[in-house]
Amino acid sequence: MWRQILFTGLLLSLVACDSTDFSVLDNETVVELMLIANEPVPPARVSKIVLVNQSSDFEERAITNAEVVLSTGSTSLLLEASTNKPGAYQYLGPEHIIQPGARYDLKVTVPGVASLITGTTNVPTVVKILSASPEAGTYLSDEQLTLIVTPGRGSDQTQSSFTLVTEALDVQEDLLVPTAAGFLEDDDELTLEDFRINGSPIITEGNFFKFSDGTIRLVYPWIGVNFYGRNVIYVNSLDRNLSDFIRSAELQQGGNSTFGPGVIPNAIPTLSGAHGLFGSLARDKTQFTVFPPRE
């Protein structure tokens, strides 16, 4: 018996607890800047992260004295702090259009914060909808909107990552498709505005038929439509950062995850030294009119 007890004690002593320690979150910085190919430089946002039990009001968390510099090649663009929107930084210099296919670097310096915040994005090349037909169709019919698209892609991507976004122009309750109408009826907190813009998860180029010239055929699924009537269809090609960011958000919400319940990974970082998003996209759009099915 004593041998068993001694042996057991010896065995237990071999099983030590894991000494893993975890970093303590401090008031870390959050940066947001999303560039769109062939559009002017958008404003950036700089703030502090929201710790649990802290106010989530953006203006209270805004960092107003940061230095935000966006550069591409030999061009540096200083984004200046907005005087009327705390935490917002705008480019006020000569017009600069975000160049498709170009690399942009971001550098943010926050006084009192030792670490330099940096990020890089490779803007996808131009996305162009070469053809879109038909211009109108009956909901759930076989005749779906078919787009022929030149896929944009960042220089560091092996294939394009898309999101497809539908923006309804005729937002009326009696124009809701049945599934959306059912959701609106079941949930008192939803409003029509919640259905106006409808986005897809990320869909990679491999999901579509690819022609020998590199263009792809994209059949727009009916799941993207919330309203009958006129809809604007956006085809977004995301750079690697934006793709990682959107996928991280989906994963945290439990989308297509192999993580167990309650296991929540941090987002793939798109910046060094800060949380947030520094990414880019290229997009094109078309319009499609949806008719209700015949009774």
Place this chain on the structure above:
Amino acid sequence: MIGTVTTSSSRYTLSVVAKITFLFGFGFFVASAHSQELAALDGFITDASNGETLISANVILEGTLRGATSNLSGYYAISGIEPGTYTVRYSYIGFDTATREVTFAAGESVRLDVELATAQELLDVLEVSADRITEEEQRLIGVGQISVATIQKLPQVFEPDVFRSLQLLPGVAQSSDYSSGLYIRGGDPGQTLILLDRTKIYNPSHVFGFFSTFNTDAIKDVRLYKGGFPANYGGVLGSVLDIQNKDGNRRETHGKLSVGLLASRAFAEGPYSRGSWMVAVRRSTLEPILGVLQNINAVPRAFYFYDFNGKVNLDASPNDKLSLSFYTGSDYLRSTFTEGIEIKLRYGNRTVAGSWTHLWSNQFFSNVTVTTSWYESMPRATFSGTNFKQINRVAETSLRADFEYYPGPKHDLTGGIWAGIFDAPLTNFFDDREVFNTRNRVEHASFYLQDTYHPTENWSISAGLRGTYYGYGDHFTLAPRFSLERQLGADVRFQASAGRYYQFLTLITNEVFSGFDFWLTSGEGVKPAYGDQFILGLKTNLSRGITLDTEVYYRTMRQLFVLDPFSNGLAGLEYSELFAFGEGMARGAEMQLSRQEGRINGFIAYTLAHTNRYYPRLNQDAFREPRNFVPRNDRLHDLNIVGQWRISRRWELGAVFTYATGQAYTRPEASYTIYGTKRVNGFDQTDLLVSPGLNQARLPAYHRLDLGVTWTGSLKRFADYTLQIQVINVYSRSNTWFIFNEIEDDGTLSRSTIPQIPIPLPNLSFTLDF
């Protein structure tokens, strides 16, 4: 960083064990030269009441320490016996010991098939001698066992379940009240090889993971190799669960009907002129309840599961036994939500195994088995006229040939081959168009050789080697295995084991819902995972038939590959881009104090353990540094107390108490919002949670008490009946399943507790045995 065993030391281990294996092989050939003048004994050991072969029954030549244990076919063999007269003692738990006087002439081979009688009286006695336990308990290193009779008596949620019963053994953790998944010695469910009549089962679950797929009426033996398994098993890093179906009653036709709250069962077995047969059917009986609840939105419109086991045995000759066993089981679900949304899922397994056992001589036993295993999961969903569908299949056909050779008193040699074709097509359809298709069709072949050497009566040393060729990626692996056992006096045995293990498949699963499970393989750019295991054990027989088993283990897991959760779907990626790669380790100490017979019996199982993983892509802290993390199944303490009290011939009480350290979970400590994504993903703002690391926090400790009472009786000799009334979670412990985090509209982070079974849950079943 995890993993203190470096690659070089692993290679050193491999080299040392390979050399030992070679020396053993050499020793075997030397020893076999002396076997000519010695006698031999062999035969089958069966249950006298029904003719079922008994697995792991013990045979001992009294006055010596020479003995043997029956194999999966109930066969035993002892060779190298000095001529003379011996008393041979046959024993098995729950059966009367049988003895036979046998006189052996020089060079004589004696075939002795023995039937053991069920010891009903044992159930009524209070004390069992320690000697009896000493003889009957083999208690191999790394092996956990729980009898089917115990499984059927334990209080359990709705149905007696093999996996949920195994979760009570030391070293086996459960993930939640809602899952029957086996998390063994720090491994995940995909690291356990599950065999039914030597056939792999690829999705052993019903009700999307709530129950295991095995009908306890059909099962004869459940054997769990938690680690350190011998060379005849392979293809997994962690453990092996080997389940044998009943052969069928060879004495009389017998039936059984059971009605339960969730499912009902029917079972029949009997003899025929040349052998026996067995069929067992189980089907859920939830339709009436679903019918009443149809107006509730979340209630499925249709749900059922069933399984069907069968086996036919043919005793072709005294030396030839043939069997054909089959299994089919399936789950089906159809749910509709808001108009325009419908989900359908069907998944299940089918297996067929044909087996031929032949005795070439009393020194050479062989078994050849041809198996096919087929698994399919086909989830379909329609959302606003857009269809989603996945076709996920596994089809494997294999041939196993195993032999056992007993050349002399000092060596037992086993070997064999296992070759097959594994085919796992996975196809995704979106909007009726195929968007992803991968097909891993792999030829694989393994061989193994293992020698067990008995240099003295107190020592037993085994060395084995398993080689595997895996066609996809042209991987060839060699896995040495080594174990030893030293008798330290009459009541104490010391055991040790070390080995290397390889795994070529990875199970892609979600702990919450097993209906979508699929398998991917190592291949181009994806090396097989491997790991080393080291185990020490001490098996002690205490007084009054009580045993105390202790084991400590350390294991590594390297080149682990899991589906990268951050990948944006599967389409358009190179095969290796589908995966995130990592490693892990596990260590622990297990103790089991058992009393297997007598009116009051049961066991106390305690595990002190730790496991972790390192996947640089999956876990980065707030400063973007890759970090170790503990999986949800990591438990520092895990205690199970299982007791049964036979009050009288009619009444029996059962109780199970479980305590475990709270599960690891991720506790976000901060959040942030990105505002400009409306025309990117459709959301006004995108909220992200930030935590110091994956699973850095602990849920409250888990504990639960289940009680049950069993009442047995007889219906005027027509049939025996059993009524079971059980209550799960007697004292309403609200154990936490997980914490749900949500960022509210005002930006604050709210946390909600999602409970496991929060209330006492009754269970009722009635069984007729005729």
